[in-house]
Amino acid sequence: MADQRSSQHNNRREDHHGERAGRSAAIDLQKYIDRHRRRHGERPALQRIWRSVATFFKHTFNIREGRAPYHVIRKRFVNGARLNGNHLCILIVAMVIACIGLDTNSDIAIVGAMLICPLMGSVLAIAYAAATLDRTLARDAAAGLIVQMVFCLITSTLYFNLSPVAGMTQAMADNSSPTVWDLILALVGGFAGGLGNSRDQEPATLISGVAVATALMPPLCAAGYGIAAMNLGLSLSALYEFGINVVFIALSAMLVLLLLGTPLKRDLNDDGVVTAQEDADARSRAHTVRWRILIGTAIFAIPCIILTSNMVRAADDPTPDSYGAAETARELAVVCPGFKEYTVGLQAEPASDGSSMDEELVARVFTDEELDSEDRTMAEELIRLDVKNLDRVEFRVE
Known part of the structure; x- marks a missing residue:
């Protein structure tokens, strides 16, 4: 009786092993067939086309190719936010040139001021701090930007108080009226600035072009004129245009850094040791902060969108507007x-x-x-x- 039970047990075990072997052989065969089809292009036509297009775009727009080492990227972004006497002197000189340009409607002077304006460094440093969750850098970069804004406003206010011909010009009006196009320029300019600052080669020429395209300095000049003329509405509108540029340049540059996989600052207590808990906290906090940044920038853009919609609605008015x-x-x-x-x-x-x-x-x-x-x-x-x-x-x- 015992021999019979043992024989049945062995038979069942052999059947079970046989089934497992059969399933394994079937899986191996399917893998071989799939590999053969991939190797010889035996896929549905639509799937082949889609994979080819995806591969083309992946290689063509691969922004990680030519990326500088992460420590070099950090050095470039952080150094741009450091203030010293030379930095502030250049800032004041650039502001005086911009004020003359706005006061006389001189496009050449305005462009020249934007080329030497050092404000872009602080904005890109804020973007790096947001991308890496570096609170210390964010605080220092934001404080540096505020200090520069104060110097710019004081300089422009003094200039327009002393200028014998100070008055509202077309350049002044253009740089105190924020529109969606300014927002779009800030987005694409910030993307170019973040990308240029992360390349192996020096990004000086590209950053200068970004500074001209995004026009950070002229709105501060217009705000200074509004203060000198005791016009609160003009000052606030010009400062809002400046804020639109800063926020969306930083947002776009932050996106570039995220696409490049820039590592987070995981040493939250700055003790030189990164624990597993700190790593998990950094990842969780980064996710929360990024969502808050997106929501905050969307809310910040609402007045700009409303102003632009009113302008477009007026432009679409069939009534002649000669x-x-x-x-x-x-x-x-x-x-x-x-x-x-x-x-x-x-x-x-x-x-x-x-x-x-x-x-x-x-x-x-x-x-x-x-x-x-x-x-x-x-x-x-x-x-x-x-x-x-x-x-x-x-x-x-x-």
Whole structure:
């Protein structure tokens, strides 16, 4: 009886081993078939095309190729945020040049100021700190940027207080009116700046081009003019444009660093030892911080999107706008307290001898409060920039 049970047990074990061997052989055969098909291109046509396209783009847009070592990247980003006497002197000189450019509508002077402006270093350092979760660097870079902003505002305010010809110019208006296009320029410029700073070769030329494209300095000049003219609306609008540039340059440069796999700062307590718990905490915190950055930048862009949508809606208005009233109204909304409406057009007036009617080109600004003489002067200067041969400007309270 015992022999019979032992024989049955052995038979079942042999059957089980046979089934396992059969399954293993079937798996090996399927792997061989799949490998044969991959080797000889025996895939569905659509799958082959998709893989070829994906491989092409993967190799063509491989930004990790030519990347500098991580310690070199860190050195470049961190060094750009360090302040010293030479740095601040160049900053002040660049600001004076930019103020002259905005005051005289000189594009050459404005571009020259942006080429030597050292503000981009602090912005890229903030991007590196956000990508690597380096709180110390983030604090130092943000503090350095604020210090530079203060120097720029003081310099530009003094210049426009002392300048005998200071007034609203087209360049001033352009650099105090944020739009979605400024946001897009900041995004692509930040991407180029982050990419250039991470290459093996020196990125000086590319960073200079990014500084010109993203225009960090002119909005600070416009803000200084607003302070000098005691126009809070103009100053806030120009500072918001500067903020849009800073935030989205940093966001885009941070994205480049994440794509390059820049390592996090995992030594959270700076004791020189990275524990498994610190590593897990760093990864978790990085995920949270990045989501907060994305949400914060999206919220920060809402006023810019609203301003642009109003401008586009005015541009799509079928009513003829031969005097650029829509663009002027957008600029007046920045400089005029309580602004409501702006109109411009020809108006028939009796001639001095009463025998005929003369036509005058008249602009009217409607506000909900009386404007003081400085606000009226600034608004009139702005209108005359856009409307040539203007006969007079009228201000009305509704």
